[in-house]
């Protein structure tokens with residue numbers, strides 16, 4: 368497996384892929400450590416034979432000003448029992464309570480699995496920590512009808528506001544995302560980038 372990961376990284380290096388600000392020289396060591404952590408800690412709990420990279424496109428079941436709202440995305444892995452896995456790499460360990468409280472991804476993915484596959488879903492983050500000693504976590508998140516109803520409420524508010532604002536007025540900005548940078552946001556040059564702000568980890 369380690370050889371496969373190293374080869375994959377080598378071929379990736381020959382492409383013009385987007386890089387983060389992680390020290391590039393340390394990446395091969397992190398890859399080895401995270402691969403071991405995945406193999407030893409996460410993989411034994413994964414039921415094999417499921418669907419990888421499962422695309423979903425499903426109506427959320429709400430309508431705003433005549434517009435039906437749909438959810439669309441790709442789930443890393445879902446097994447035949449409806450257990451959804453999302454693989455993460457992270458600088459530090461996840462807090463289960465904080466993710467349980469408000470993470471939106473488990474809500475969206477479990478809703479999609481329930482609607483699209485008709486299964487009673489469960490959700491786990493499989494987290495590989497980016498450090499030299501192999502370390503991984505399985506972080507289970509409970510989601511059910513109460514969370515899906517909250518999602519509908521949450522999305523209805525956001526879509527209503529977006530439609531009212533329209534395209535000729537300034538939208539609320541949120542620069543707290545890791546994707547708020549010149550490399551990842553296509554609006555950077557006309558948004559935060561126009562203020563000469565530099566992203567330093």
Ligand code: SF4
Pocket residue numbers: 540541542544546547548552553554555558559560
């Ligand atoms: S630069 Fe992009 S991600 Fe950052 S606040 Fe503006 S639109 Fe949002």
